[in-house]
Amino acid sequence: MKANEIKKGSVLQIDNQPIMIKQVQVQSPSSRSGSTLYKVKGKNIITRQKFERSFKGDEQVETVEFVRRPVQLLYQDSDGCTFMDSETYEQFIVSKNLIEEELTYVSEGLEGMQAFISNEQVLGIELPGTVTLEIVDSAPGIKGASASARSKPATLSTGLVVQVPEYLNPGERIKINTDNGAYISRG
Known part of the structure; x- marks a missing residue:
């Protein structure tokens, strides 16, 4: 497969390691003679290490059959x-x-x-793009805090700690983005 066909979610064999592609960024050439670069970010499936590399559009890459x-x-x-x-x-x-x-x-x-x-x-x-989890521990909510943009740390049912708006309390369910761990909304 050519590098210009790489998509998020692809699994490539690079340096004899399976790499799950998380992001593809296209960089157009600054001159006519330059070729388009495809900057890929991913994670080694086995070692869990982050991976980053640039490929020319016509460069061949090996995919993993899965x-x-x-x-x-x-x-x-x-x-x-x-x-x-x-x-x-x-x-x-x-x-x-x-x-x-x-x-x-x-x-x-x-x-x-x-x-x-x-x-x-x-x-x-x-994982799916978002998950709904319950807040099990956080500082008490402040009445009237819905107008402020301040946040506080909250521990969720799985042990994950995320920043949430001040008005949320333990026992409430919230949606979390699984790509970056950010609070999205009430669940």
Whole structure:
């Protein structure tokens, strides 16, 4: 596949490592003779390290053959996380280390997750764009604070800490962007 065909969500084989593409930025040449550059940002699926590289538009890149399967988290234990394929009901265990970052957004019954499977091995988990989680701990809300733009830290049911508006209280459900961990709205 050519570099100009790379899209967000693609999995590429770069330096013998599977890289999940999170962002593609196109840089047009400043001169006529220059070629368009495609700056990709992603994450190594195995080591979880961030990845950044630029490719020329006609440069060839190798893709990883994988299958996306809709999954649901059943439970977590010391062995890892047990997921179930939502279509075949097949269960599989994924190491917590592999999906450590994603786990802060995953609550039981979360819909819209997908597993990347290659050669009968789970490469990673993709989260939906937003998740709804409950605030379990934060400073008390201030009456009349809805007009101010100040925020406070709040701990969510999964242990994730995010900045939320001052008027929110423990027990309320909120929507969170899974790409950057930012508060979106009440859930």
